[in-house]
Amino acid sequence: MLSCHPTLDILTEYSAASLPLAHALAVSVHLDQCSQCREQVRRLNMVGAEMLASHTETASQAHMAKLKSNVLAAITQAQPDAETEVREGMRYVPESLRRFIPKGFNALNWIHLTPSFKLATLSNEMGGVQIALSRVKPGARLPSHRHTGNEITVVLKGAFSDEDGLYREGDFICRDQSHKHQPRVTKDAECICLIVLDSPIEFTGWMTRLLNPIMRYFHPSSALNSG
Template identity: 30%
Template sequence: MTIRHHVSDDLLLSYAAGSLAEGWSIAVATHLALCPACRRRLALAESIGGELLETETLADHGSVDDAWASVRRRLQQPMKPSAPARETPPARQPGGLPEPLRSYVGGDIETLAWRSLGRGAYHIPIRTADRETKVRLLRIPAGKPVPEHSHGGRELTLVLSGSFVDGDEIFARGDLEDADASLTHQPVATPETDCICLAVTDAPLRFRSWAVRAIQPFLGI
């Protein structure tokens, strides 16, 4: 499995600082469970951040935000070659769902109580204590598109099984798409199998189809 689309610096640093809302944290933590490269980035961010907070005063940096900006700059610098570290991968999870996501939904993909969205698509809303985001699993039929939409805010889409195409990019297991209000798109599941994703949003999607907009309040998307 080669992951090509990774968590952004701003999300990773906020996750390291413990300041992310629960919904975003679920997406980042699940991506980290699948992505050795981002686990190494997280370890580096935590190490550099701890070093900065221990050795440099706020007077030097002006604020904690400035300190984390310094961490981001160091993360973006090329890493010096070193002997590869031995890394223990996360335990494989039945049904392809890594922790912490598996605990949130309470079972394997095959045993979950999927709810119909129409046209062969299904979803499972995931309850959190977070009032900032909405979190759900999505199951898009093989070869079928998601209705064309833009965004009222941010949307993270993490592929858990199968894959989808968005423009010139393909997103497969472990890949994370990070969309905002500037993007209008219509992802299409690849024809081999259904695409199962974790989706997190902080505002309703903006669908072009009036029919989808009419039922949107009942679907909660």
């Protein structure tokens, strides 16, 4: 069964903040669009809150007084946080990605892998996780490929389908290495997805195999790219 929401296990780890940051980023992009999962996380947060509230740590009164006076000294200089404003051209850019996409999708450094398929790396994380956007023209078929590690895809704009179904804006798709597929973008619009890759994608078509060294080169787990 394929699910377009993160599993309860993933949402629990998200709520407890034990999910790797790159995965948590993907979950938060989904949460932007999914009120059901937001409600689930809200309830999971209550569990953490009650657990935090029921444990205290005794330190000496003098020690706590010292910490309190530090805080009181620090806040005299502090300014209240301002609410952030939304800029033009950012309509499909979820709030949690704005640090990586400050000027909209078009301003990113896109690498053309095929005439209809481009990739832009947002971040190469320590530990070899790559965060990237894929951008595919309307109606285009992606080269057949296999995942060499876990991959999370979140649809930001447009829609695509594969053997298992149709995925629309906000859908959260988790694949593991056993999965080989050939996605196709719907004809009406281009499709932009956030992808979080634990290790590089591998193309399985005879021509597109030529892309594999490129995929490996741009993936942070590659020795080539570490210099």
